[in-house]
Amino acid sequence: MSPGAGKSEADAKLDARRAAQEREVAAAAAAAAAGARPHVESWFLAHDGLVTVFAMLLLLAGWASYRKVTEQKTATFDRQGLTFTYPAGWFPDDATPEAFPVSVSFAAIEPTTHVDVRISKKPAFDGPIESVLDLNRSRQYGELYKKFTTDKKTVAGKEWLRSDFSYAFKKSDDDTPRVAWGVEYATVNNENLYVVTIHGPEGQVKSLERDVLGTVSLK
């Protein structure tokens, strides 16, 4: 037996012992890790924590998507000094009205509910403005137009004439007539007549009056 061969045998034994020790340490570490990991997982899963986490995430997602629907934009008619807020999901049919008198309608894709803005010269009529407005509405909405009340309302320091009314309309020529409700705010300012009207189903018109017409402001 050569000395070199004897040394390598001793080294081999030493290596084998080291390898065994390492295997023991690795096995112990693996066992400790295996013991610890399922403990954490099982507590969470045993109490069905995944359901709660999932529910919370979806609630947040629902909330975030709804924020977009309830977001508001401000409509500004710079030249005429009129502003009001409206739902961000609605769009004006004329984003930059250049012509005067101004006539813009704000609505969503499905326009059963919409806000109309008309700004024109004050009528050359000495009588009460209420009569002119009523006549305009009866011409515009047809013979089934019916006014309920007219009263004065102050919004942002400006007095407006508030009228609520109903009328019949048809979505298309083949459609049967339906009843729509409207709330109109009108006022005269700097020789101009401002008329902002909400149209839609009765319940929605009432709630939108607060959110849209309640924010009208004139410079």
Added chain:
Amino acid sequence: MSRVKTVVATEMLLVVGLLAFVGVAFGAQKVLGLSDPVHVGVPLALLLSAVPAFLWLGYFYLQDRHEPEPKHYVAGVYLAGGFVAAPVASFIMNQLLPAQESALAVNLTWERALHAILVVGLAQEFSKFVIVRYSIYLSDEFDEPMDGIIYMTAAGIGFATAENIHYFNGLGGVFLGIGALNAVITTMAHACFAGVQGYALGRAKFSGHGPLHRNLTLVGGLLIASTLNGMFDLLEERVTSAGMTAQPWRGLMFASGFAVVVFMITSLMMRRHLAVSPHAVRS
């Protein structure tokens, strides 16, 4: 009495009781000449909400024919549905949907539909799930898959009772006949949405799969129940207000049709659970 006869008898009893309840309400409306919405007051609101609740509770309770659950446990879960799940869901919804903003969402968009499912449906169904999962689910009495449906429907009926009391005490008042019919439909709908979750709860506990599989089963049940709940709300609201005039009858009829379909699905689920019940052989 044979199994089939028991089922037919309970279902007949339920239908007769519910028809009589709605008939009495419409009769009272006609006899008393109530052509406008009326404010019923708290005692009558409690009565009008409790009658359909007890009839539906009795129906679902009697469906568990192999080993009926202790009545006081079912009653406890029913009360928890009304006193805990309903206020918790209401709190969550109020946080995620401030009332003053709701008027702006008047048009049907996909965000609006998502909100109906992911906020309204999920908040309501999750609160029902929590009160059953962290109470009776841990008890030894929850010993067969069918118990999931029994206890979850009890929670759903308790939830609907609280909702109906709010409805009858609404500021604008209610038409007595339509109100009674609405209470019957709402109670059935909430019981069935919860029943879908109950089916998943029963499967999850007794399937023998690992915890991850159980969690995923429960998530699936919650998601389906929330979707059904959200669709029911959206359908009722949209159909009622479609066009320019509110038509409660139309909304109610569409919602009823939807609820009946979910009821039939829940009934099928009950049959499946009853068929594999460990108590089936003994009984």
